[in-house]
Structure formats: structure tokens, C-alpha cells
Amino acid sequence: MAAAPVWSVDPRTGKPREQVADEATAEEVDLAVRRAHAARGALADRTARAALLRTAADLLDAASEHVIEAADAETCLGPVRLTGELARTTAQLRAFADVVDEGAFLDIRIDHADAGRTPPWPDLRRWKVPLGVVAVYAASNFPLAFSVPGGDTASALAAGCPVVVKAHPDHPGTSELCASVLRRAAAQAGLPEDVVILVHGFEAGVELVKHPLVSAAGFTGSVRGGRALFDAAAARPAPIPFHGELGSLNPVVITEAAAAERAEQIGAGLAGSMSMGDGQFCTKPGFVLAPAGEAGDRLLASLTTAVSETEPGVMLDHRMRDAFIAGVGERSALPGVDAPLTPGAGGEHTVSAGFLTLPAELLTSEGEHDLLLEECFGPVTVVARYTSSQEITAVLSRLPGNLTATLQLADAEAEGTEPGAAELLAELTPLAGRVLVNGWPTGVAVAPAQQHGGPYPATTSTSSSVGATAIERWLRPVTYQSTPAALLPPELRDENPLSLPRRLNDHPEH
Incomplete structure (x- = not known):
């Protein structure tokens, strides 16, 4: 059987551009x-x-x-x-x-033999190999x-x-x-x-x-x-x-004080983050806990204005576009769910951004609304409106693992002069690999301290x-025990000929 051709496809039209390769056989x-x-x-x-x-x-x-x-x-x-x-x-x-x-990264650790220990230590030299x-x-x-x-x-x-x-x-x-x-x-x-x-x-x-x-x-x-x-x-x-x-929902919790203090700013920031790249970022904030009441209304008004100014976009392929349209349709049809700005098809090949809202109470226990706790790839987010801290806790306890979790706080909460912020941060920490305060999760800095991974299903490790x-x-660690110096890799020899960072007898080697 001939190998199947691999075509480059234009997502703007869904039409093939050119054949670039063949699918590899076993x-x-x-x-x-x-x-x-x-x-x-x-x-x-x-x-x-x-x-x-x-x-x-x-x-x-x-x-x-x-x-x-x-x-x-x-x-x-x-x-x-x-x-x-x-x-x-x-x-x-x-x-x-x-x-x-x-x-x-080799994580070299050398412990010299010590007969005076009980029990005695042999000579041990550990590093990591590919x-x-x-x-x-x-x-x-x-x-x-x-x-x-x-x-x-x-x-x-x-x-x-x-x-x-x-x-x-x-x-x-x-x-x-x-x-x-x-x-x-x-x-x-x-x-x-x-x-x-x-x-x-x-x-x-x-x-x-x-x-x-x-x-x-x-x-x-x-x-x-x-x-x-x-x-x-x-x-x-x-x-x-x-x-x-x-996959990841990347939940956001907006405190009532934060919404009262800067509803318009938060609404605009959320709109920019959830629609960035037509909602096709793995760190898109796809689920938001926002307060009910006047401050929450102001936030949603700002979100509506900002998202409505977003131009329709082309998704990566038509299969994803179809899945997005079907996904938001299924979610919108759930009882108690409103669509202040309806997401979906923006044209024959495009999609339009939007968001869904519902009372957070509908998500505090298992039921048909659990679909809203699954990622929908594309420019949409779900805003669950809570009436108490107990509802926040109940909903967070039901979320799957995530790449990120975000907490939007008022200035006094962030400074520690108002109670509750530390408790919310502690509730979010088990849910994600990266926890943000007063920021937005889209954008992942390539830095030594970065963590891009989280509890399942965000990642499998x-x-x-x-x-x-x-x-x-x-990498995997390997330890050599009582091995003659002439047989050791240069990285593990006492003279450290490659001048690598190492720990010697449990202290940094200088």
C-alpha cells in the first residue's frame, strides 16, 4: 500500500496548499x-x-x-x-x-568513604545521564x-x-x-x-x-x-x-473587593487574556469565579465591551473550529447558563469570541453542568458568579488539575491588611503548577524558576x-560506589578537571 500523502492546508479556506511529505510507515x-x-x-x-x-x-x-x-x-x-x-x-x-x-543539571554529588560512620559509608559518586x-x-x-x-x-x-x-x-x-x-x-x-x-x-x-x-x-x-x-x-x-x-481550565478567582476596586480593569484584562490567539493558548483563563452583585455586574459589563471589540479570528484548523462551535453550543444549552456575548461562528471560516455565565451554586455538586468544568479550546470563558466564600471553596474543590490558577485581589488584600487572601491562595495552590496574583496566565516566561505543568489532566507528570x-x-541518576578513579567519568573525579559545580561531602565544592 502506498504511503498516504501529507498536505499543507490553509486554515483560512480549509483547502490544501501543497503536498510536503508522506506519512511514515512502521x-x-x-x-x-x-x-x-x-x-x-x-x-x-x-x-x-x-x-x-x-x-x-x-x-x-x-x-x-x-x-x-x-x-x-x-x-x-x-x-x-x-x-x-x-x-x-x-x-x-x-x-x-x-x-x-x-x-x-548533572547534579553531581560526591560522598567520600567514611569508616567512622555507623554504619560506615563507602565512596559514592552520583550524577545524571541521558x-x-x-x-x-x-x-x-x-x-x-x-x-x-x-x-x-x-x-x-x-x-x-x-x-x-x-x-x-x-x-x-x-x-x-x-x-x-x-x-x-x-x-x-x-x-x-x-x-x-x-x-x-x-x-x-x-x-x-x-x-x-x-x-x-x-x-x-x-x-x-x-x-x-x-x-x-x-x-x-x-x-x-x-x-x-x-488540557487546562486555568481558573481565576476574583474577590468581591477586587471587583469593587477595579472592575473595569479586570474585565478588560480578562477579555484580552481569554481571546488572545483566538483562545488557543494552553494558559487561556477558561473558568472564572466572580462575585454576584453590583461590582460583579460592572465587571461583566467591562468584559462584554472588551470582548465585543475583538475581531473574528481563524482557528488553527476547521476540525478545531467545528469542535469549538459544537462545544459552546452544548454548554450554552444547559439550564441556567446565559450568554451575554455569544461565542461561536464568526463567518464561514472564522469564530467570534464570547463568554457564558451561570450561578456558581450550580457547580457546587455533581451534575449536568460539570461540562463547564472541562476545557473548551477557543475564544470562550465561563464566568460562575458566587454569593459566598463557601461557594468558592465548594467549586474549587471540584476542579481538575491545571497549568495555572489566578487570584485577583484588591490592594488591601494583596498587602495582607484584609483577611482571606492567604486562604484563597492556599486553596488554589493544589490546583495548578503556576499560581498568579493580579496578573493573567497567558504568556509563559522562559525563565529558570518557571513551572509549566500541573496536576492531571494538565500534565501527566x-x-x-x-x-x-x-x-x-x-535524565536519570546513576551512582558509582567504590569505583577506582581511573574508571570514573572525568565529571566525578576528585580533581574536577572540567570545573563543574558539585556537592562534595554534602557541601558545595569551591
């Missing part, structure tokens, strides 16, 4: 993984790894005009958004090169920063792991272009091009996670698709880590996919 996936596996040894050179990452960033910057043009043609995200995303992508690559150079070939599943909504050259790929290469990327079908041409840049960067850094390999096709993705030489996987996408791959990873004869980002600690997903 045999081709097997060959791709074996080629990547054979390239592992070359990545042991940390200097070459850092050079690869920096060269990839430089080459992407040099090809920026072509990369942005290709990505816009397939995603309709626009040159401004994609220019920023490319800058973020290259910054990630350079940041991980710095991580590799510093070497702290897992092996990593499967990366590209995201639809970030064709650069969470796709072929994105954070999963960058962090895996930084850890010393070759990568086989399963391209997202919404931007196959962009994926091919970026993969060719990464492979060219590898060659310029003196590494095999096969440290990065690209495959296409749904079945290829399934074959990839099942391959015995794949040691871990990173995924960004839907709950349904991610959970299926997670289950497949766990069902292998030798299960592997599966770091999946699946507790790790972060953004920031320096994302490298930890692709």
Missing part, C-alpha cells in the same frame, strides 16, 4: 528510531551539544523570513505573533546551551516554540538525547523546514544529522511511543490523544516516562516543559 519509524539511537554517542560531548543548540538558534534567526511565512500560511497566527514565537524559540535554544555549559532517544509530539497552537525546534526538543538535546519528532498535521511544511534547519545545525556542530529526525502521520506517532529504543516522550495536545499515548507508554513491556501536557528544569525529564 518500517520507516523503526529506521528513524534506530538511526537516532545510533547517534547517541556523539551527543556525549557537551561542548558539541551546546554548539548545536546555539547554531540552531542562529540558523533559525537567519531563516526567520521563510520560517514565519511558512508558519503563517499553515496556522494563520500572523507575522507579529510568529515573530515573537520565533524569538522565544531561539531564546530557549540558547538558554539550554547555557545550561549545558554550566553543568549544574535516557536515550526521546519522542517529541509537536503542538498545534505553537508551530515553533512547542513543535520541532521547541522546548521539548531543545531540552532533550541539551540532556544528550537524540530526538524523533512526530510533526503536527496542522503545520507539516513548517515542521519540514525547521527540521532541516536543526539537522543542518547538527552537521555544522560536527554531530550526525540524525540527532534530530522528523516523521509524519497518526500511526507513526503510535508506533513511535511503542518502539523499544524510545526511552521517553514529550507531548503537547488534547486530553484524548495524550491519554491514549500515555496509556500506550505505560503498557509497553518496559514502560517509559511520558511527559504530556493535555509533575515536571516542567518550560525553563531550565525541563531538562530533568530526559
Whole structure:
């Protein structure tokens, strides 16, 4: 049987643009993984790894005009958004090169033998080593920063792991272009091009996670698709880590005092955050607890005005558009749900932003309204109006895990001169990996202290996919006990020939 063609599609029209590849067969996936596996040894050179990452960033910057043009043609995200995303992508690559150079990610710990302890200690030397070939599943909504050259790929290469990327079908041409840049960067850094390999096709993705030489996987996408791959990873004869980002409501709690103090500002901020990128950000605030009463009315009036000024937009593909329209229709039809500004179809190929409201009381116990506690991908948010702190607590106790949770406070609450804020913060903390106060969750800084991950179903693990600690997903610790110095890796020898940061006998080595 001939391989199925992979087409680049224009989301503005739903029509194919060009054939860019063929879906990989099981045999081709097997060959791709074996080629990547054979390239592992070359990545042991940390200097070459850092050079690869920096060269990839430089080459992407040099090809920026072509990369942005290709990505816009397939995603309709626009040159401004994609220019920023490319800058973020290259910054990630350079940041991980710095991580590799510093070497702290190796987490080297040396405890010398101590016969005076009870029981006595042997000589122990611990560090972290790469897992092996990593499967990366590209995201639809970030064709650069969470796709072929994105954070999963960058962090895996930084850890010393070759990568086989399963391209997202919404931007196959962009994926091919970026993969060719990464492979060219590898060659310029003196590494095999096969440290990065690209495959296409749904079945290829399934074959990839099942391959015995794949040691871990990173995924960004839907709950349904991610959970299926997670289950497949766990069902292998030798299960592997599966770091999946699946979905998130990103709840917001607005106190009554905050609404009274700055209802108009909060309403406008919420509108901007929930409609940004046509509601296709993984950190979109999709659920809001706002007060009933006059202050809450002012907030909703501001939200209505701001959202009504949002132009209809094109979603990443027509399948997502259809799912969005069906999802908001099903939610709008629930008893007690109002649509002050109806979200849905904005035209033949576009969608319009809007929001739904209901009394928070309807969500305090299990029932048909639980659908509103599930993510709806697109420019819509649900505003549940509470009448007491008890209702806030009851609703929060029923929320699933999230990437983010946001608390909007009045000045006095934020300064600690009014009670209740600390308690609300404590209630939100178990729900998310990143908790914000008086901000909006869209926008994820690529910083060492960042945490982009949260309790299930936000992610399938507790790790972060953004920031320096994302490298930890692709490493495992190994301890050498009573090993002769001549046999130790240079990183673990007493003389520290590579001048790496280490802990010696439980103290930082100077």
C-alpha cells in the first residue's frame, strides 16, 4: 500500500496548499528510531551539544523570513505573533546551551568513604545521564516554540538525547523546514544529522511511543490523544516516562473587593487574556469565579465591551473550529447558563469570541453542568458568579488539575491588611503548577524558576516543559560506589578537571 500523502492546508479556506511529505510507515519509524539511537554517542560531548543548540538558534534567526511565512500560511497566527514565537524559540535554544555549559543539571554529588560512620559509608559518586532517544509530539497552537525546534526538543538535546519528532498535521511544511534547519545545525556542530529526525502521520506517532529504543516522550495536545499515548507508554513491556501536557481550565478567582476596586480593569484584562490567539493558548483563563452583585455586574459589563471589540479570528484548523462551535453550543444549552456575548461562528471560516455565565451554586455538586468544568479550546470563558466564600471553596474543590490558577485581589488584600487572601491562595495552590496574583496566565516566561505543568489532566507528570528544569525529564541518576578513579567519568573525579559545580561531602565544592 502506498504511503498516504501529507498536505499543507490553509486554515483560512480549509483547502490544501501543497503536498510536503508522506506519512511514515512502521518500517520507516523503526529506521528513524534506530538511526537516532545510533547517534547517541556523539551527543556525549557537551561542548558539541551546546554548539548545536546555539547554531540552531542562529540558523533559525537567519531563516526567520521563510520560517514565519511558512508558519503563517499553515496556522494563520500572523507575522507579529510568529515573530515573537520565533524569538522565544531561539531564546530557549540558547538558554539550554547555557545550561549545558554550566553543568549544574548533572547534579553531581560526591560522598567520600567514611569508616567512622555507623554504619560506615563507602565512596559514592552520583550524577545524571541521558535516557536515550526521546519522542517529541509537536503542538498545534505553537508551530515553533512547542513543535520541532521547541522546548521539548531543545531540552532533550541539551540532556544528550537524540530526538524523533512526530510533526503536527496542522503545520507539516513548517515542521519540514525547521527540521532541516536543526539537522543542518547538527552537521555544522560536527554531530550526525540524525540527532534530530522528523516523521509524519497518526500511526507513526503510535508506533513511535511503542518502539523499544524510545526511552521517553514529550507531548503537547488534547486530553484524548495524550491519554491514549500515555496509556500506550505505560503498557509497553518496559514502560517509559511520558511527559504530556493535555488540557487546562486555568481558573481565576476574583474577590468581591477586587471587583469593587477595579472592575473595569479586570474585565478588560480578562477579555484580552481569554481571546488572545483566538483562545488557543494552553494558559487561556477558561473558568472564572466572580462575585454576584453590583461590582460583579460592572465587571461583566467591562468584559462584554472588551470582548465585543475583538475581531473574528481563524482557528488553527476547521476540525478545531467545528469542535469549538459544537462545544459552546452544548454548554450554552444547559439550564441556567446565559450568554451575554455569544461565542461561536464568526463567518464561514472564522469564530467570534464570547463568554457564558451561570450561578456558581450550580457547580457546587455533581451534575449536568460539570461540562463547564472541562476545557473548551477557543475564544470562550465561563464566568460562575458566587454569593459566598463557601461557594468558592465548594467549586474549587471540584476542579481538575491545571497549568495555572489566578487570584485577583484588591490592594488591601494583596498587602495582607484584609483577611482571606492567604486562604484563597492556599486553596488554589493544589490546583495548578503556576499560581498568579493580579496578573493573567497567558504568556509563559522562559525563565529558570518557571513551572509549566500541573496536576492531571494538565500534565501527566509533575515536571516542567518550560525553563531550565525541563531538562530533568530526559535524565536519570546513576551512582558509582567504590569505583577506582581511573574508571570514573572525568565529571566525578576528585580533581574536577572540567570545573563543574558539585556537592562534595554534602557541601558545595569551591
